[in-house]
Amino acid sequence: xxxLINIGMxxxxxxxxxxxxxGNNIANADVDSYSRQxxxxxxxxxxxxxxxxxxxxxxxxxxxxxxxxxxxxxxxxTTSLSSDANSYLNQINPxxxxxxxxxxxxxxxxxxxxxAMQDAAAKPNExxxxxxxxxxxxxxxxxxxxxxxxxxxxxxxxxxxxASIADQVNKLTSxxxxxxxxxxxxxxxxxxxxxxxxxxxxxxxxxxxxxxxQVVEREGNYDIYLPNGQALVLGKTTQTxxxxxxxxxxxxxxxxINRGSTKMDITDTTTGGELGGLLRYRKDTLDPALNExxxxxxxxxxxxNSQLGQGVDKNGEFGALLFGDINSAKAISERSIARQGNxxxxxxxxxxxxxxxxxxxxxxxxxxxSATGYNVRKLPEGTDMGNFDLNDNPPKVxxxxxxxxxxxxxxxxxxxxxxxTRNAAAGIESxxxxxxxxxxxxxxxxxxxxxxxxxxxxxxxxxxxxxxIYNATDRTQxxxxxxxxxxxxxxxxxxxxxxQGYTLYDAKGNSIGTGTIVPGQSNKxxxxxxxxxxxxNPIMDGATQRSFxxxxxxxxxxxxxxxxxxxxxxxxxxxxxxxxxxxxLQTKSTVEVGADGKGISMTxxxxxxxSNVGGKAGQASMDSDATNALQKSALDGRNAVSGVSxxxxxxxxxxxxQYYTAxxxxxxxxxxxxxxxxxxx
Numbered sequence: 121x122x123x124l125i126n127i128g129m130x131x132x133x134x135x136x137x138x139x140x141x142x143g144n145n146i147a148n149a150d151v152d153s154y155s156r157q158x159x160x161x162x163x164x165x166x167x168x169x170x171x172x173x174x175x176x177x178x179x180x181x182x183x184x185x186x187x188x189x190x191x192x193x194x195x196x197x198t199t200s201l202s203s204d205a206n207s208y209l210n211q212i213n214p215x216x217x218x219x220x221x222x223x224x225x226x227x228x229x230x231x232x233x234x235x236a237m238q239d240a241a242a243k244p245n246e247x248x249x250x251x252x253x254x255x256x257x258x259x260x261x262x263x264x265x266x267x268x269x270x271x272x273x274x275x276x277x278x279x280x281x282x283a284s285i286a287d288q289v290n291k292l293t294s295x296x297x298x299x300x301x302x303x304x305x306x307x308x309x310x311x312x313x314x315x316x317x318x319x320x321x322x323x324x325x326x327x328x329x330x331x332x333x334q335v336v337e338r339e340g341n342y343d344i345y346l347p348n349g350q351a352l353v354l355g356k357t358t359q360t361x362x363x364x365x366x367x368x369x370x371x372x373x374x375x376x377i378n379r380g381s382t383k384m385d386i387t388d389t390t391t392g393g394e395l396g397g398l399l400r401y402r403k404d405t406l407d408p409a410l411n412e413x414x415x416x417x418x419x420x421x422x423x424x425n426s427q428l429g430q431g432v433d434k435n436g437e438f439g440a441l442l443f444g445d446i447n448s449a450k451a452i453s454e455r456s457i458a459r460q461g462n463x464x465x466x467x468x469x470x471x472x473x474x475x476x477x478x479x480x481x482x483x484x485x486x487x488x489x490s491a492t493g494y495n496v497r498k499l500p501e502g503t504d505m506g507n508f509d510l511n512d513n514p515p516k517v518x519x520x521x522x523x524x525x526x527x528x529x530x531x532x533x534x535x536x537x538x539x540x541t542r543n544a545a546a547g548i549e550s551x552x553x554x555x556x557x558x559x560x561x562x563x564x565x566x567x568x569x570x571x572x573x574x575x576x577x578x579x580x581x582x583x584x585x586x587x588x589i590y591n592a593t594d595r596t597q598x599x600x601x602x603x604x605x606x607x608x609x610x611x612x613x614x615x616x617x618x619x620q621g622y623t624l625y626d627a628k629g630n631s632i633g634t635g636t637i638v639p640g641q642s643n644k645x646x647x648x649x650x651x652x653x654x655x656x657n658p659i660m661d662g663a664t665q666r667s668f669x670x671x672x673x674x675x676x677x678x679x680x681x682x683x684x685x686x687x688x689x690x691x692x693x694x695x696x697x698x699x700x701x702x703x704x705l706q707t708k709s710t711v712e713v714g715a716d717g718k719g720i721s722m723t724x725x726x727x728x729x730x731s732n733v734g735g736k737a738g739q740a741s742m743d744s745d746a747t748n749a750l751q752k753s754a755l756d757g758r759n760a761v762s763g764v765s766x767x768x769x770x771x772x773x774x775x776x777x778q779y780y781t782a783x784x785x786x787x788x789x790x791x792x793x794x795x796x797x798x799x800x801x
Contacts, residue, residue: 123167123176124790130177130781133490134161136178138776142769143581149764153322156186156764157314163283185314188761189337191319194396195754196335200328202751205398205744209737210542211274212405214786216737218270219409219730226416226726229263234706240560241699245434245692257442260472262579264417268545271410277407278398279363279373285395286375292327293344293358295318300341301356307340331349331361332392336432350377368537369458372402393450395692403500405736407542409479411481412729414541415711417548419722420441422446423710424702429589431559438587438599441557445590446544447472453526456486459535469536470688471521477713478520486523488530499537525568527801562697563587563602565669567682574615576678580697581686584646585668601651601659601668605685608632608649612678615639620678625651639677646671648740 129645138159148154160182165782166173168502222228236256240249299320306313309772320342327333329343333352336343344353352359357644366374366387374387390396390783404714421443428439445451455471469486473479483499489507496505496518508516508523521540524589564581583602588594593790606627620638624647626632632650651659658665689695720728 122325123174124793125178125787127175128783128786128790130164130179131786132780134159134178134180135776135779135783137183139773141183142772142776145764146766146769149766149769150353151318152423153325154764155314155318155321155762158184158186160184182311183739184315185317186523186757186762191754192759193335195751196325196328196333198747198751198754199325200332200396202747203329203393204332204391204397204400205740207394207480208401209740209744211278211398211401212733212737212740215271215274215405215409216733218267219733221624223695224263224266224267224270225730226260226263226413226729227723229256229260229338230420230706230723230726233260235320237699238465239702240558241696241703244560244694244696246698247555248556249561250434251769253558254550254552254555257492257552260753261443262419262546264413264545264548265428267413268410268543269418271406271413272546274406274409275371275402275693278402281398282373282375282395283395285364285398286363288331289352289362289395291329292323292330293352293360296323296327296342296344296353297356299323300353304340304356304401322587328393330393331395343524346377346386346389347391350379350384352377365460368535369457369539370456370460375399375584380773397594405733407483408481409672409729409733411483411541411731412725414544414546415476415479415481416722416726416729417545418446419710419725420475421544421548422473423705423708423722425589426586427698427702427705428559429587430563430583430701430760432561432563432689433694434556434692435557436556436689437692438563438595438602439589440552440557441589442550442558444547444549444551446476447590451543451547453667454547455521455538455540456523457537457539459537462534462536463531466530466534469525469538470524470526471538471540472515472524473521473540474517475520475713477710477719478517478713479541480519481541482519483542484518484540486536486538488532488534490532491530496538560699561693561695562701563689564606564686565689565695566672566684566686567692569685572679572682574612574679574682575676576612576674576682576684578684579673581672583668585670597651597659597666598668600653601649601666602688602691604654604656605649605651607685608647609683609685610645610647611681611683612637613680614764615678615680621700622678624649637674637678641675644671645674693769698782 141157141159145156159180161178162181163380164176164178164179166175199356214661218224231251233256236249236253240246240253240321243249289697300317303313303316303320306316324333324342332347334345334347336345336357342353343351343355345351350359352361359377362376362378362383363373365374366372374385375390376383387399390399425441425443428442433439452470452472453468456469458466458468484505485497485499486494487497488494492510493507494510495507497503505518508518508541510523510525515524519540521538523538562580563583566578566581568578585598587598608627609625611623611625613623619638621634621636623631624633626649633647637645646669648669651666651668653659660666672686705721706723707721709717709723711720711725713719
């Protein structure tokens with residue numbers, strides 16, 4: 121009877137332990153990292169009875185963790201990819217909205233500015249329309265400033281998030297190392313610690329949400345490696361992540377791995393997880409967008425300034441700057457960043473924009489090979505732009521900019537990061553406050569002689585000599601020359617001759633040039649006038665007298681003695697030709713201008729930026745949907761094997777209740793049989 125009671129008791133114990141296990145499963149059904157557990161039973165040793173062996177009951181062999189390493193690895197990988205895609209999407213969506221919105225983007229502000237310019241061109245003498253134009257210029261500049269602030273704020277947020285995520289990664293790797301230690305010690309003497317194994321897997325999954333990692337199982341331990349092969353966890357030891365300013369660009373934080381005696385920059389090789397998404401966004405989208413926005417700001421301010429500089433304002437004076445000087449001392453000094461660790465006493469580099477039409481959207485790395493010689497590489501791809509020298513005269517122009525040393529001295533090995541366009545959108549400002557100083561008129565005008573008898577007609581003259589608004593000395597000389605070397609008179613000769621001759625006379629009646637036209641056709645004349653100052657002295661460029669040039673077209677058939685006088689535009693002129701030239705900048709090739717003069721307009725350049733970011737945002741949304749679907753599929757696959765099904769556990773509960781009842785009946789039967797036997801004796 122004792123054996124039968126023992127068999128019943130073993131059944132009771134098995135049923136009871138089964139209910140303990142399924143109760144634990146049900147209690148942890150909503151714990152993400154929990155793996156369903158199962159009891160593994162085996163029979164007790166049989167007892168020989170004659171020629172047969174009779175069983176003696178059952179015993180609990182193990183509580184098994186239902187786990188599939190392939191599915192778990194798949195879930196880790198898809199979790200990393202999904203977190204990366206979501207992190208990237210969360211960053212790019214606000215940028216896409218800011219660039220494309222009518223309330224925050226540049227397109228609407230540019231359109232408003234050129235609309236105001238059209239109104240001013242229609243009423244060049246009206247101060248109200250001029251004031252509206254100044255207001256529109258201020259709004260345009262502030263729109264650039266606001267967008268730049270938002271992009272730079274994103275960079276600051278990324279820097280802060282990198283530090284926070286690195287701290288979380290370090291805590292998780294320390295936790296995983298502790299789990300490795302505990303699991304090793306428990307497994308050696310007490311079997312498999314299911315709960316610790318689940319908690320370690322959960323910690324690894326949380327780690328992959330933050331940064332992409334790979335798991336290698338070694339002797340029961342998890343070794344955690346980054347995609348570049350650097351170890352974060354080796355058994356019970358860890359290597360920590362740190363965030364520090366980039367050596368070449370302190371405004372961008374770098375991700376470092378601390379290997380004890382050394383630290384290694386792993387920014388460019390970090391992928392996956394929230395951290396990988398942030399770094400990918402900064403490199404592929406944020407920095408190029410900031411550079412592109414800065415390039416548009418430079419082109420807008422330079423093109424408009426330069427064109428207004430070609431005109432005459434309401435006071436009869438030559439044009440003034442509407443936007444700030446793109447090559448102010450502050451601007452040129454902020455386009456270069458000295459690398460940490462440059463030689464003692466090394467200065468910085470001044471970066472001067474020479475041609476905004478040739479500017480790209482890249483940054484550059486300048487490395488000195490000697491005290492004056494340097495090599496330039498385009499970033500991030502590292503394209504070699506060639507070797508140059510600080511003593512080159514004139515300085516070599518590289519993609520629209522030139523370099524010069526700003527104080528101190530440099531030595532071989534010194535390095536500088538050049539950011540020609542990054543800060544331009546933040547620095548653009550409207551500096552003109554007097555509406556009368558808007559140069560809407562062309563500098564030269566022509567009138568027909570009062571006694572003309574022929575059918576000759578002319579177009580208004582176009583000054584082809586550039587009034588460089590940024591070069592004060594050159595500009596002053598040209599303005600003086602235009603003021604005192606005009607008016608000039610074009611007088612036609614014998615109309616019976618073909619081609620018909622003409623003579624150009626200066627303000628004193630001296631002949632300064634001759635030429636011919638074909639009567640009855642349109643003739644384009646390119647004329648040159650030697651310049652003198654207020655005292656009548658020649659304006660010299662070295663040993664050569666300077667001249668200004670202009671062009672005009674002559675049509676029809678002038679008679680002998682017919683003349684046309686070209687004069688400097690005076691104050692209060694109703695001429696609006698220079699305003700129309702500014703309006704033409706909307707469609708003129710001013711960006712990415714090639715050797716053939718072809719390029720794109722400033723409006724198209726900004727539209728290209730919006731399109732590029734919008735395309736990336738759309739792709740990011742699809743990537744996020746795809747990786748989220750993959751992650752959900754992997755999670756469902758893992759849960760199908762390791763997850764807890766309440767319905768299944770409820771069914772098991774009924775089964776174990778029946779087991780328990782049946783085992784109780786065995787014990788009861790054994791007791792009754794034993795009692796009957798005792799009573800019979």
